[in-house]
Amino acid sequence: MIERWNRDQVLALAPDASSQKAAGTISSPGKWSGAGVTADAVWGECAGSGSKPYRACVDLSEPAYRCSCPSRKFPCKHALGLLLLWSANGVPAAEEVADWVGEWLDGRRDRAARAAEAGATRAARSGEAGPADSRRAALREQRVAAGLSDLERWLADQIRQGLAGSRRHDQWDDLVKRLIDAQAPAVAGSLSRLNTVLDGDDWPARLLSEYALLHLLCVAHRSLSAPADGGVDGGVGDGSGNVPEVAPAGLLERVRDRVGFSVTKEEVLAGEPVRDLWDVLGRRDEEHDRLIARRVWLRGRRTGRAALVLSFAPVGQALDASLVTGTTVDADLAFYPGSTPLRAVVAARYDTAHDAAPSGPPPGLTIERALDEVAEALAGDPWLDSWPLVLEGVTPAGSGSRLLAGPSGGLPLQESVGTPWRLVATSGGHPLTVAAEWTPRGLRPLTTWDEEGRVITL
Amino acid sequence: MNASADWEELVSTALVGTDRRPLPGEGASEVELLGHAAVHTLRMRAGRRPIAPGEPPALAAPEERPEVSRAAGDRLARVLGGEQPRLLTEWLETAAGRGYRLSPHLLPELLDHAARDRSIRPYLGVLAGNRGRWLAGLNPAWGFLLEEVTGVAATGSEPTSQVWEFGTSGDRRVHLGELRTADPTRARELLAATWEKEGPDDRAAFLEALSAGLSPEDEPFLESALDDRRREVRHQAADLLTRLPGSRLALRMAERVARYVTVAGGEIHVDPPVACDSTMERDGIRAKAPRGTGERGWWLQQAVARTPLEVWPRLLGRPPRELVRMKIVDWSREVMAGWVRAAVLQGDPEWALELFAWDPIADLLAALPRDRQESVAADFVRRHGLDGQLIMVLGGAAAPWGPALATAVLQKIIEVSGTQPWNLGELTKLAGERIDPALHDMAGRLSLEPSIQEVAALLRFRDDMLKELTQ
Numbered sequence: 001m002i003e004r005w006n007r008d009q010v011l012a013l014a015p016d017a018s019s020q021k022a023a024g025t026i027s028s029p030g031k032w033s034g035a036g037v038t039a040d041a042v043w044g045e046c047a048g049s050g051s052k053p054y055r056a057c058v059d060l061s062e063p064a065y066r067c068s069c070p071s072r073k074f075p076c077k078h079a080l081g082l083l084l085l086w087s088a089n090g091v092p093a094a095e096e097v098a099d100w101v102g103e104w105l106d107g108r109r110d111r112a113a114r115a116a117e118a119g120a121t122r123a124a125r126s127g128e129a130g131p132a133d134s135r136r137a138a139l140r141e142q143r144v145a146a147g148l149s150d151l152e153r154w155l156a157d158q159i160r161q162g163l164a165g166s167r168r169h170d171q172w173d174d175l176v177k178r179l180i181d182a183q184a185p186a187v188a189g190s191l192s193r194l195n196t197v198l199d200g201d202d203w204p205a206r207l208l209s210e211y212a213l214l215h216l217l218c219v220a221h222r223s224l225s226a227p228a229d230g231g232v233d234g235g236v237g238d239g240s241g242n243v244p245e246v247a248p249a250g251l252l253e254r255v256r257d258r259v260g261f262s263v264t265k266e267e268v269l270a271g272e273p274v275r276d277l278w279d280v281l282g283r284r285d286e287e288h289d290r291l292i293a294r295r296v297w298l299r300g301r302r303t304g305r306a307a308l309v310l311s312f313a314p315v316g317q318a319l320d321a322s323l324v325t326g327t328t329v330d331a332d333l334a335f336y337p338g339s340t341p342l343r344a345v346v347a348a349r350y351d352t353a354h355d356a357a358p359s360g361p362p363p364g365l366t367i368e369r370a371l372d373e374v375a376e377a378l379a380g381d382p383w384l385d386s387w388p389l390v391l392e393g394v395t396p397a398g399s400g401s402r403l404l405a406g407p408s409g410g411l412p413l414q415e416s417v418g419t420p421w422r423l424v425a426t427s428g429g430h431p432l433t434v435a436a437e438w439t440p441r442g443l444r445p446l447t448t449w450d451e452e453g454r455v456i457t458l
Numbered sequence: 459m460n461a462s463a464d465w466e467e468l469v470s471t472a473l474v475g476t477d478r479r480p481l482p483g484e485g486a487s488e489v490e491l492l493g494h495a496a497v498h499t500l501r502m503r504a505g506r507r508p509i510a511p512g513e514p515p516a517l518a519a520p521e522e523r524p525e526v527s528r529a530a531g532d533r534l535a536r537v538l539g540g541e542q543p544r545l546l547t548e549w550l551e552t553a554a555g556r557g558y559r560l561s562p563h564l565l566p567e568l569l570d571h572a573a574r575d576r577s578i579r580p581y582l583g584v585l586a587g588n589r590g591r592w593l594a595g596l597n598p599a600w601g602f603l604l605e606e607v608t609g610v611a612a613t614g615s616e617p618t619s620q621v622w623e624f625g626t627s628g629d630r631r632v633h634l635g636e637l638r639t640a641d642p643t644r645a646r647e648l649l650a651a652t653w654e655k656e657g658p659d660d661r662a663a664f665l666e667a668l669s670a671g672l673s674p675e676d677e678p679f680l681e682s683a684l685d686d687r688r689r690e691v692r693h694q695a696a697d698l699l700t701r702l703p704g705s706r707l708a709l710r711m712a713e714r715v716a717r718y719v720t721v722a723g724g725e726i727h728v729d730p731p732v733a734c735d736s737t738m739e740r741d742g743i744r745a746k747a748p749r750g751t752g753e754r755g756w757w758l759q760q761a762v763a764r765t766p767l768e769v770w771p772r773l774l775g776r777p778p779r780e781l782v783r784m785k786i787v788d789w790s791r792e793v794m795a796g797w798v799r800a801a802v803l804q805g806d807p808e809w810a811l812e813l814f815a816w817d818p819i820a821d822l823l824a825a826l827p828r829d830r831q832e833s834v835a836a837d838f839v840r841r842h843g844l845d846g847q848l849i850m851v852l853g854g855a856a857a858p859w860g861p862a863l864a865t866a867v868l869q870k871i872i873e874v875s876g877t878q879p880w881n882l883g884e885l886t887k888l889a890g891e892r893i894d895p896a897l898h899d900m901a902g903r904l905s906l907e908p909s910i911q912e913v914a915a916l917l918r919f920r921d922d923m924l925k926e927l928t929q
Contacts, residue, residue: 007532011539024541030902030915088532088922159488162475205469212495219493367508375504382500397511401596409508421566424596428518428562428589440503454528456563 005324008457010083012283013063013321015073015313023080029090032082036094042086043101046078056082057101059108061349062322066104074318140183144259145225147182151175151191152218155211163204169195186260187217189288190383209440213383217258224252248380254338258383263336265345273332273347276300278307279362280323281388281435282446282457287315294319297388297437297446298333298344299362306377306388307333307344322346325447326455328362340380342387360453361433364392367406374438387438388446393431396424404434404443414442422458426450434458465498518592523559523584530926531561538567542919544891546571550581552927559587569593569600579606583628622648627660634667642671650679662690665698672698677705684740696742696764701804703766707741711765712773714738718758719793721774726781728789730758755792762796767806770797782812801825818847820854831855836866844874849884858894867893868901871909882909890916895924 014020026046033053035044043057048069056067056078065075075083085091097105154175158166172191179188191214197206224247257263283296291312298307311320323329323346330350335341365373370389377387394404401424402417403410413420423445426432435447445458468491471479476487483490526534530553537546553560560568565586572579582590583606594603606628621633638645649664656664665683668676676698683695684707699707720727731738734745734757742764747756771777776784786793794816801809802821810825811834818838823831835855842848855863867889874882890913893901898917904910 006528007535007539021540024536024539027536027541028915028919030911030918084536088536089529090922155492156486156488159472159491160475160477162473162478164473164475204473205465208469208472208495209499211472212492212499215489215492216496371506371508374506378500378504382496395515397515399512401515403509403511405511405514406508410511411506411508419597421593421597422563425562425565425589425593427515428592429515430517450561450563454561 004087004089005083005327006455007084007087009324009326009455010080010087012325012457013075013083014080015075015318015321016316019073019075019077019080022077023084026077026081027084027088027090029085032085032091034098035082035085035091036098037086037091038094038097041097041101041105042082042091043098044082044085044091046081054078055100057104058083059105063324064108064322072317075321141225143182144184144261145222147179147184148187148218148221148259150178150182151187152215152222155215155218158211163207166207167198167203169198184260186258187214188260190214190258193288216382217255220251220255221259224255248339250337250339250341251380253336254340254381254383257336257338268334268336268345269347271334271337273334274300274303274305274344275330275332275350276303276305277328277330278333279328279390279435280325281362281390282325282437283323284437284444284446285319290315292319295386296320296323297435298323299388299390299435300333301328301362304363306342307335308342308386308388309333309346310343325457338381340377340384342377342381342384361392361449362390362435364390364433367391367394367404367411368408370438371411385439388435389438389443390433390435392433394434395429395431396420396427404436404445406431412442414439414444417442417444420445420458422456423448426456464494465502468495468498516592516595519588521559521587521589523557523587525561526553526558527926528561530558530923531564533923533926534560534564534568538564538571542916544887545920545923547578547581548891548920549923549927550578550585552924554581554584556927558585558927560585560590562589565590565593569597569603572602573599579603580628582606583626622652627663630660631663631667634664635670638667638670642668642673643675646676646679658688658691661686661688662694665691665694669698669701672701674702674704677702681706684742692740693742697803700764700766700800703768707764708766708769710737710741711761712769714761715765715769716773718761719774721776721784724784726774726784726786726793728758728786728793730754730789730792731761755789758789759792759796759799762793763799763803765796765800767797767800767804767809778809778812782809782816798822818842818851820850820852823851823854824856828856832860832863835859836863839863839866839870844870844878844881844885849888852885852888852892855892857892859892860894861897861900864889864893864897864901868904868910868913871913872905872907875907875909879909886912887916889913890920893917895921 011020011023014023031046032044033047036042040061041057041059043055045053045055047053054067054069056065056069056076058065058075058079065079067076067078069076069078071077082091096102172194176188176192179185179191190210194207194210197203197210200206253263278298278300281297281299283294285292285294287293292315294311294313296309296311298309299305300307309320309323313319329346332347332350333344334347336343370391373389374387378384391404391406394406397403397405397410398412400419402413402419404413405411423432423434426448430451432448432450434445437444437446447458448456450456471481472491472495476491481487481490525531534549534553537543537549568582569586569590572582579602582603586594586603590603594600605626621629625633634645634649637648646668649668653661665680668680680695680699684692684699686692686695696707699705700711702708714731718728718730731754734743734753738757738761739745743757743760745757747753767778770781774781782794782797794813797809798813798817798819798821800806801813802825805825807826807830810822811830814822814826814834823835826834832855835852838851839848842851852867859867867885871882871885871889874885886909893913895917898914898921901910901917902914
């Protein structure tokens with residue numbers, strides 16, 4: 001039996017605030033009839049404005065949602081309201097699922113099996129590329145290389161002329177367009193996000209860092225894509241030369257990912273999966289250009305590996321809500337290739353008996369160990385700007401509780417976090433386990449666990 | 459290049475531009491600078507060490523009270539999140555009354571709430587526990603918590619003088635109230651001993667505690683409080699003295715009204731005062747009339763309100779029942795309003811009942827004993843249409859409403875839903891919030907009318923909520 005999620009966990013699944021509110025209004029037992037819960041599904045019927053009640057059902061093992069209402073939000077308010085009711089212990093246990101629920105669950109499992117088969121076939125086929133494909137690919141390589149050398153020259157120009165005059169928010173627009181035309185969307189994206197850098201007092205230093213890392217990316221792409229050329233001017237390492245001769249395994253893939261060559265999900269799934277009990281540490285949604293990116297951070301209990309499951313949806317539409325903060329999932333993750341693999345997809349999920357809200361926090365690291373880990377990750381991916389950590393025995397400390405402190409010192413929180421009052425209140429001055437996102441600008445707390453082991457989202 | 463000074467150097471060179479300030483050495487300066495900057499950036503990111511956190515935070519004191527159950531805490535989070543927001547006060551009042559404390563992670567949100575809404579602060583004194591007071595010490599916006607009742611006075615474990623000497627003003631109020639119930643004389647003496655040192659707000663609040671166990675023995679102290687610097691204190695003292703029929707203030711008031719009001723030929727004749735002198739002001743009559751009110755009528759109304767009600771039958775030779783029905787020549791409105799105010803202030807059920815028939819207002823209903831409240835309110839609901847006044851009157855009926863009033867209100871809802879359903883909102887909400895939640899089954903079975911089902915659902919929500927707070 002899956003342990004009931006708490007209210008925060010349920011609300012975290014909502015696509016937006018209005019859904020949260022709407023769910024709240026229909027989460028009372030009086031709104032539901034024929035509700036029931038088994039080991040891995042919860043269902044019920046909710047009277048709407050029409051004559052027939054809406055039938056909502058949640059497959060808790062994924063979780064996956066189904067409702068007969070016409071809402072395009074996902075999960076809809078009925079599924080959420082039902083989960084809230086369940087969370088408040090308002091759904092009676094049942095031996096068997098209702099008939100209409102059983103049909104849906106069976107249908108889902110059939111489709112999942114067929115999809116897995118089809119995926120395997122596609123993956124097998126994708127090895128064979130036709131001549132047209134390879135011409136297209138070669139053309140793209142040329143365009144990207146030209147775009148990046150354009151960027152490299154532009155960066156050098158900036159430094160030659162001086163950054164002092166460049167504090168304009170639209171100064172990258174042209175260049176971003178050229179990079180998109182050059183089919184290097186990811187690097188165009190990093191460039192277009194630079195305007196946030198200009199807001200702080202230390203903008204010259206931050207801008208220089210960002211330009212330097214972009215420069216590094218151009219150099220790395222140039223050297224790694226054409227290793228035969230050898231010594232090209234400018235680069236990293238000793239300040240004048242090339243990419244080190246022994247580049248970390250997967251660095252090319254990492255560089256290509258940062259430039260914007262995408263890897264298909266099938267290719268990712270074809271890789272070696274990592275099975276573990278994955279603690280879902282927390283998540284963060286970010287909006288760019290009417291698209292919401294959802295990052296869900298995970299750490300493996302046995303392997304200690306960090307993972308990031310990324311998903312996207314247009315604003316107002318459903319985001320993937322299958323990973324619930326504070327739960328532990330037994331799953332295969334397939335990692336995207338590259339040095340410092342972090343991004344992953346869930347390849348398969350196993351026995352949901354482990355999908356409980358675990359009693360107590362996941363194992364954590366000391367601050368020193370965590371910093372070592374970040375350093376190692378940066379060695380494989382110098383462009384890394386986020387990494388999930390579980391810190392053990394840390395206390396909110398310092399002026400305004402803006403540090404997470406361990407026995408030998410503290411790490412600052414990111415400025416935008418403010419005083420993390422919920423964390424401070426939970427701690428009461430005592431050390432706790434805190435899941436946090438490392439960023440170059442400081443930690444961003446995600447989740448903590450109180451003295452009774454309850455998960456508390458921050 | 460190695461130290462952070464070099465980084466500063468790189469940044470300032472980049473700001474100026476390598477055209478004007480080339481890096482020493484050969485090669486393209488700008489490319490070299492970018493290379494160095496990349497190395498520095500990564501060194502700074504990867505080489506970060508922990509920094510000295512300064513003084514470790516003080517530890518919050520261990521808690522003395524049990525934490526609310528997980529289910530109860532979850533429900534509070536639901537209410538704070540916008541589900542049934544009007545039940546927040548009931549949740550807090552119940553939990554505080556049962557001596558619980560909140561789960562720590564709920565505190566910041568609730569303290570923020572209380573920073574905006576004073577009315578819930580008294581409950582937080584108990585509910586916030588030691589963790590809450592610890593947080594209030596860290597965030598000045600929550601400092602109000604440190605003045606609220608912490609509940610130490612109520613536990614009885616502390617030596618009483620300690621609370622009175624060192625407690626928060628809330629704790630001292632509770633302590634005084636409890637002592638007053640147990641030993642009225644000692645409570646008064648305790649208050650008198652520190653009276654001069656108390657702040658004006660505290661003086662008014664402490665004086666209120668004397669309303670329990672009020673007796674003629676309190677008169678000299680209260681009489682001296684009529685000379686207090688603070689108006690709230692003077693008024694509180696005058697209100698209390700009005701409830702002591704033999705007090706000097708009562709006698710002075712009786713003398714006054716005897717000059718204004720007489721009976722002749724089965725009618726009441728009124729001749730209000732022409733001036734407000736300093737002795738009237740000392741007895742709690744405010745000289746300055748509100749805008750739009752005549753001065754004479756204003757003084758008259760206040761004098762009537764501060765006259766012990768038992769004066770009237772003696773003075774005018776009729777029982778209350780007849781008095782409120784007699785013709786009053788001129789000034790009728792002022793005399794009746796004065797009686798209404800007196801009945802409320804003095805909590806006189808007989809007068810309140812008679813006056814309610816003339817002017818059904820919530821305060822008069824609240825002055826009735828509990829069982830009378832219910833039957834009077836139920837009767838009113840049956841006879842009165844659904845309007846603002848009905849809602850106001852019901853506001854005076856203490857919760858939880860028993861079956862008689864509940865049935866009357868639910869019947870009214872059914873009746874109105876056929877004719878003007880758009881008007882039902884407030885009555886439906888009030889019914890859900892005030893009816894005894896144990897009656898939710900009864901309500902649900904009464905009718906399938908959506909408004910009734912809504913009331914039933916709200917009652918069930920409250921029933922669950924209260925059960926969670928008993929576990």
